Amino acid sequence: LFGLPDQAPHEKVLLAADAQTGLRAILAVHSTARGPAFGGCRFWSYDNELAALNDALRLSQGMSLKNALADLPFGGGKAVIIKPQGEFDRAALFAAFGRAVQSLAGDYITAEDVGTTTADMRGMLAHTQFVSGIPRDGGAFGGDPSPKTAYGVFVSIDEGVKRVLGRSSLEGVRVAIQGLGAVGWHLAEYLHQAGAQLIVADIDAAKVERAQAQFGAQAVAIDAIIAADADVLAPCALGATLSATSVPTISAKLVAGAANNQLATAAEGDALQARGITYLPDYLVNAGGIISVAREYRGEGEEGRVMAEVGRIRERVAELLERVRSEQSTPARVADAWARSKLVKPAA
Ligand code: NAI
Structure with a gap:
């Protein structure tokens, strides 16, 4: 259905x-x-x-x-x-x-x-x-979740680059970002600060020009970003970008981005793994925004504590990659089973 x-x-x-x-x-x-x-x-x-x-x-x-893996109530x-x-x-x-x-x-x-x-x-x-x-009056915590989402994606890419690509830092790592919107732009800022080389595409030419000027990013056409010559692909536009036609064209070895529902079908999770590409599931890496609005809703935490909670997405990426290795499975399958095992009322 x-x-x-x-x-x-x-x-x-x-x-x-x-x-x-x-x-x-x-x-x-x-x-x-x-x-x-x-x-x-x-x-x-x-x-x-x-x-x-x-x-x-x-x-x-x-x-x-997403909410289950992020341990949210x-x-x-x-x-x-x-x-x-x-x-x-x-x-x-x-x-x-x-x-x-x-x-x-x-x-x-x-x-x-x-x-x-x-x-x-x-x-x-x-x-x-x-x-x-x-946004709450008086400077209390809350508001636009996009920067928090971007931070979670950033720490996921950083962890993935170390564990999958064997690189010690993001210095000189080429990251292709599809979509420079609310999340993609903040992600580009984090990556640029960490020394990554950016390759970008957006249907909005003004955003691309700004990224060229501000980050020295290389611009490519929107239909060329998936196959861009990059180490990491970060889909940050809309869903279903990883399809039967796009997966065979990817040259990056790591895929991690903000867009929800990146896999067009479950089969693409297997196809990526078969091509030696590690896919970090979207709902694991892009939980920063929901962590932010959930804590805001419950009146819990302030900026620093919420950022620390978002930063713990890094530990989940590390655990996921360990499980993938020990279970000889794919990240998509392991994350799905892991999340479903948590679809129960959390202990108080
Ligand atoms: P946004 O609407 O601000 O940004 C999307 C960007 O992608 C826009 O700049 C748009 O011009 C561009 N775009 C659209 N189609 C494109 C294409 N074919 N090629 C290249 N660029 C294209 O949205 P936002 O908030 O940045 O979200 C991005 C993705 O992340 C969405 O899939 C969203 O569901 C997901 N997400 C966002 C969260 C958040 O906190 N904003 C939280 C979790 C997931």
Whole structure:
């Protein structure tokens, strides 16, 4: 069904429609085994409702695995709002979405994802208390999760480069970044500071030019970034970039990036391994953002503690690579089994 990587059933799926604002949204609760389902809201143009449903189901399942591996007391969920065609009132649309979130009575907690902003989240506060990712007055911790996501991806690449490529540092390591958006840009900053050489592509030419000027990055066409002559490939745009057609063209030996659902199908996990490419599963490396909004939501932690928690993604990457070696398996399979074994209520 719907091209899902497996048939794990969802607990609840709400199709929310509001004629007045033009809202059409899907709120998918995959699992509440660990706690309320937590995951961002995507605002995107879809060809049809089935495509939106497919995205919501895949993304919410990924959130269950992500939250479990990150040891968060939350289950997995995700929402997608289908971008209306023509004119629309954004504030009213998100207010209607907030009411839909509220109607689930806390089974689902929302935050930013592709296409949504901290302002959208703040606007929803009048309509639901089940929202996070909001800058707080008085300098308290919270807000845009993207820098935290980028930090988690950065430490994952750093660990992978040491363990997989056998390099002692990122100095001179060539990293191809697909997508210089909220996460990709921060990742580029971290990598540049660490001495990596950047190869970049984005459909937005202005971002590419900025990366050339600021980081001395090499620009390549968007259809050339996957096959770029690099040591590491970091997909930071949208999902399904690792497909039956793209995997045979990759020259990097390590793939680690922020984009959700990078593998088009489970088969690509095996295909990468067969080509001697180590793939660090997206939901393991990109958990920094959800760690941030989850701690914010619970009123726990401040910047330094949250960054330290995000930094522990490095230890999970190390453990994953150890398990892959001892179990003679692939990172995708090991991470999937590891995460699923944690889809139970955490000990208090
Ligand atoms: P964003 O929308 O800010 O950035 C995406 C960038 O990719 C944009 O600059 C866009 O122009 C570019 N892009 C789109 N299609 C492209 C293509 N074919 N080739 C090259 N560039 C392309 O999104 P954001 O927040 O940076 O997220 C990136 C990915 O990471 C998404 O898949 C998102 O779901 C995932 N993610 C983001 C988190 C966050 O904290 N923002 C947390 C976890 C996952």
